[in-house]
Amino acid sequence: MPHYDVIVAGGSVSGLLAAREAAAAGLSVAVLEEDSEIGTPVHCGGLVSIAGIRNMGLVPDASAVENTKIARAKILSPSNGFEISAENQKVMVLDRRAFDKQIAFQAQKLGTEIKVKFAMRSFSKDGSGYSVKTSEGDLVCDYFVDARGVASIIARNREGVLQSAQYEVYAPWIERDTIEVAFDSQRYPGFFAWIIPTAQGSGKVGVAGRGINAASALQSYIDGKGKHSVVRKVYAPIWVNGPTENFVSDKTIIVGDAAGQSKPTTAGGIYTCGMGGVLAGRAVAEAAMTNDDSLLTGYEKNWRSMFGAEFEKMLLARKLLERLDNKAIDELFSALSPEKLEEASTSGDFDFHSAALAKILGAKSAARMAKALLGNEIRRLIDSS
Ligand SMILES: Cc1cc2nc3c(=O)[nH]c(=O)nc-3n(C[C@H](O)[C@H](O)[C@H](O)COP(=O)(O)OP(=O)(O)OC[C@H]3O[C@@H](n4cnc5c(N)ncnc54)[C@H](O)[C@@H]3O)c2cc1C
Known part of the structure; x- marks a missing residue:
């Protein structure tokens, strides 16, 4: 039976980046993708921060970049609206079809085998590693990375x-x-x-x-x-319910949307899921090279220290949004002064946008309304501004 150090189920941003990092350390890696083409079908808007892309060690090819000219955002309520500058956010729009292939190419050049039309059916413990059943036969590996996206998390929990x-x-x-x-x-x-x-x-x-x-x-x-x-x-x-409880169990590592790593506010996940892949791939490499599997938990620690506090605040913002009816949304929008909006748009960070939300909610009447809906809990968000 073919053996790999690492098998990754799911050939999208998080799985491919995990594979790239593990292969870079010299491990034998296979990525199994059930669809017949990497990057297809696209189910993503492709909006991402340029800083996030860089942090993942990527410079998108011209073919992967659809738009770099985003200058403003119009935010509308049922009968109101405002416009903010998006210049400081420094975002671009990617064509995920080309972008994911670019990561696949990087991973492949480092030795990863990418297998399309190759669905993972199940995996089970086999000695110190795993036996992986696929649509194309059985494989074995030492470490198994689940990067199957929302499909994986839905099997465990539908609430979010x-x-x-x-x-x-x-x-x-x-x-x-x-x-x-x-x-x-x-x-x-x-x-x-x-x-x-x-x-x-x-x-x-x-x-x-x-x-x-x-x-x-x-x-x-x-x-x-x-x-x-x-x-x-x-x-x-x-x-939209934020990260799942454990990213690592034994030698199984869950990454990306499969681990709930997309933002609870916007469900944007290219960066936060992609970083999940990068950190997981590095942790697997360290564990395998030193024969010390306790190092796998470093992945979870690192991801949570990068994004944990921010995701907590985004979850609060989500809780607030779920409680706002249209009248309240309109009132909230009317409560925003041009100065507050200017402050929010100039200080905003696309990946860590709770600070901008906090500024907006910090406006006196908006804060009163948010407090009425969420009680003192909302302080944890507003006080961070
Ligand atoms: C409509 C929409 C718009 C979005 N817009 C944005 C946006 O503008 N910006 C942003 O940052 N994020 C956006 N996202 C979120 C972003 O697409 C995801 O967070 C990101 O793609 C997650 O990457 P992933 O690798 O974890 O999972 P996915 O991209 O979901 O990839 C999972 C992969 O696993 C494969 N797979 C599943 N089961 C198996 C199996 N059994 N065997 C083998 N392969 C399997 C799938 O075919 C898929 O290729 C959007 C999402 C949606 C749905």
Whole structure:
């Protein structure tokens, strides 16, 4: 039976980065991807911070970059709205199809075997390692990395899952430099609708919400905007409940969306899941090279020290959003002064945006409202500004 030091189930950003790091240390690594092509089907808006991409040791190829001209964000409530500058956030829009292939290429050059149309069916303890059953036969490995995305976490817990729909749209109302986020507690409970532009007149338009029919919610959002053509449709669950309890058990390491590592506020996970992969791959390498599996827990410690406190605050912001009805959202928006918005947009960090949220909620009447809904708990968010 073919043996690998490391088998990674899931060939997307977190799994491929884990494979890259483990292979860089000289381990034999296989990535199993059930789809027939790395990066496809795309189920991602591709919005990411440039700093995050760099931290993962990546410089996206020109073919992977769709838009670097994002300058502002329009944030809408049912009958109100404001605009903030996004210049300081330094974000770009990626084509995940090309981006994931670029990481696969990096991992492959370091020795990783990438196997597409190769589904992991189950894995079980076999001596000191694992026997992995796949659609193409059995394999064995010393370390098993679960990078199967939300599909993996859903099997364990459905509570933090929202349904999403995202269409690629050609429409004259999509402005190349403007992201749009629209809140409406009836249409998108617990989440929002979004527009991520890829060029003037084209972009990714999506919605998510608790218990909604995402397809019809998205269709009415797009219809309400005006003339358009939809050229691609994708439906996918997103996870918003934050990290799962343990990332490591024995020699099984869970990374990325499978470990709940996407942001509870926006479900953005390219960076936070990708870093999960990087840190996990490094920890596996250290454990394997020194024969000391206790080093695997270093991955979890490192991820939590990077993102744990921020995710706690994002979970509070999520709790607040889940309790706001449309009247409260409108009132909250009216309570925001241009100065507070300016402060929030200039101090904001795309990956650690709880500080900007705290600034916004720190406005007197907004704070009063947030306190009425969440009690003193909200202080943990507001006081961090
Ligand atoms: C509609 C939508 C829009 C999004 N927009 C953004 C955004 O703009 N910015 C951002 O940062 N994040 C965004 N995200 C989140 C982001 O896509 C994910 O957080 C990120 O891709 C997670 O990476 P991952 O490697 O952990 O998992 P995934 O990308 O989900 O990859 C899991 C992989 O495992 C494979 N797999 C599953 N089961 C098996 C199996 N049994 N055997 C083999 N392979 C298997 C899957 O085919 C898949 O390739 C969005 C998500 C959605 C759904």
